[in-house]
Amino acid sequence: MTVQSRSAEVIIIGGGLHGSSAALHLARAGVGALVIEKNYVGRHASGVNAGGVRTLARHLAEVPLALASRELWYRIGDLVDDDCGFEQHGQVRVAENAADAEALRARLATMTAHGYTHEQWISPEDLLALIPALAPTVQGGLIAREDAAADPYRTTLAFRMKAASLGARFMEGVRVRGVTRDGGQWRVDTDAGVYTAPRVLNCAGAWADRIAEQWGEPVPLTAISPMMLVTLRMDHFLDPVVLGTGRALSFKQRANGTVLIGGGRRAWVDRDAEWTELDFRSLAEGARTVCDLFPHMRDAIVNRGWAGIEAAMPDEIPVIGRSSRHETAFHAFGFSAHGFELGPIVGRIMADLITTGATDMPIAPFRIERFSDAAPASGPSKEQDQ
Ligand SMILES: Cc1cc2nc3c(=O)[nH]c(=O)nc-3n(C[C@H](O)[C@H](O)[C@H](O)COP(=O)(O)OP(=O)(O)OC[C@H]3O[C@@H](n4cnc5c(N)ncnc54)[C@H](O)[C@@H]3O)c2cc1C
Structure with a gap:
């Protein structure tokens, strides 16, 4: 894969902490991701938040992920070659x-x-x-x-730098305008041309519903600040x-x-x-x-x-997992003002899902289908990998 290549093994939409963490964990698994970011990495919620590394007062569904993420935070220097300003004072x-x-x-x-x-x-x-x-x-x-705090912008950049050092590519100042299926590949239309990949990951933060909608999965996301x-x-x-x-x-x-x-x-x-x-x-x-x-x-x-601009879901927990409509599309968004702490583990979960089809973490509560369970959406049934 060259720097100019218009294809990648995975295209990640959004260069916040979650997109950067997924790119890092994919790179560690030997999978080359291309992260496309419309502004610059860390420009939105991931770079301007309070830096709280908090397991305290979490939604019950998030507790296992928060505790597993905190374990990664304790070894953050091993993961990204930077201590990210991490300080444990509870x-x-x-x-x-x-x-x-x-x-x-x-x-x-x-x-x-x-x-x-x-x-x-x-x-x-x-x-x-x-x-x-x-x-x-x-x-x-x-x-x-054992809770803590870290420097948000420095953390997001550290994930990006480490991911890039392992082969991930980052394009900044490029907006994704459309993500559609095209002959067994995903066609990602941007204002810098078309990119293709067999798999795509939606980490578009407060704009992620726009991507989900294109995949036939409307979600009640609210942009909060x-x-x-x-x-x-x-x-x-x-x-x-x-x-x-x-x-x-x-x-x-x-x-x-x-x-x-x-x-x-x-x-x-x-x-x-x-x-x-x-x-x-x-x-x-x-x-x-x-x-x-x-x-x-x-x-x-x-x-x-x-x-900062952040995505909030009505039940205040994120969407994490595979698309309900496409075997080769994945979501990680909607962190509802507490996703910084989860960054390290969610990147690992997404890389596991994308590379092996499974994760050892309990992510069922975060499935995107929860917004359509009451009224099944009409439209194409789940498409298989090609
Ligand atoms: C003020 C504030 C304080 C907070 N404090 C804490 C805290 O103490 N602890 C905690 O755990 N969490 C906290 N949070 C929440 C946390 O910051 C977020 O949950 C987390 O950073 C979300 O990361 P993300 O990668 O999903 O989103 P983002 O960082 O917003 O990244 C998404 C990226 O996608 C890009 N994008 C979107 N659409 C497109 C497109 N079409 N094409 C290309 N790029 C696109 C955006 O430009 C953006 O950079 C806080 C949030 C805010 C705003």
Whole structure:
């Protein structure tokens, strides 16, 4: 395969973390992928997120994947030759009041009933000993001590660089306009001409429904735009990532002293224009939560805010797996604002599915058919490999 070749063994649409991770795991299996990215690798959600490596508070269906991914995160340097800014200080979900504490105890009971031990109760005293800057009124919380955080853009680039070093190709600034079957191959029409491959993978993030639709698989994807704020540098006061329970908050201090504030508050977004606008009223509400939990943050100075464009599914879990219509087409999208942590394992799952037809991870809950189970779509039945 030459650099100029217009064919590849697999074409991946989208150069976020999931496309790059799939390309890396495919390259490790000896399969040459071509990643086509309309902007640049890491331009969207994968490059601008909060970097949370979180198993805490996951949807039950995601827990096995999140735990397996965390194992890969612990060996991220072996995987991509870069530590990706990975730091393990744990993540803690704080109860601000009795209702929060009750919700967290119910969550813990669910985790225990399923045999999971990675989320543990932390008493108010232990929580305040761990994070003295917290308001003394906190009622305890749930902690995942082995959770962590990493640098999102650096991580995505590290996956890309390692994949490229093993033979994957990346085309940036090239938009995929159509992905159709043509004589036993996939024909990928782009604004830089036609590319072909026997297999295709849809990792197109907030635009992935457009690809799925072309394969006869409409999905109710919404483009959302979570917002982030970052402060000027402050004296060190926090190691773990802190999450809210009744109120949206994700809060962490980075190694350079700046404080990163997120938690799911959303900007206005137009995905076609690739435009977002911060909602300052909502950010002000978020700032109140921050100051209630960390009173000294009243003196913090916000330096910058931004928003990323991300795909959300109605059930807030992604689509991962083979197309319901085509044996040779695959999906990994819809990570609903928590897909960064899953990047390492989902790339491995997709490479396994593409190269062997199977995966050892429980991905049934993520099948794309769940959106059409109630009303089977009319149209062609599943096409076989040719
Ligand atoms: C502000 C924010 C904070 C977040 N915080 C966290 C966190 O702390 N922890 C966590 O686990 N997750 C977090 N997330 C979620 C996480 O960032 C995403 O779930 C994850 O990055 C999704 O990766 P992706 O590869 O699916 O999508 P993306 O990174 O969006 O990549 C998809 C790519 O496909 C390209 N593309 C789309 N259509 C086409 C086309 N037709 N042709 C060519 N290219 C195309 C796009 O340009 C894009 O680059 C956060 C997200 C945001 C926005």
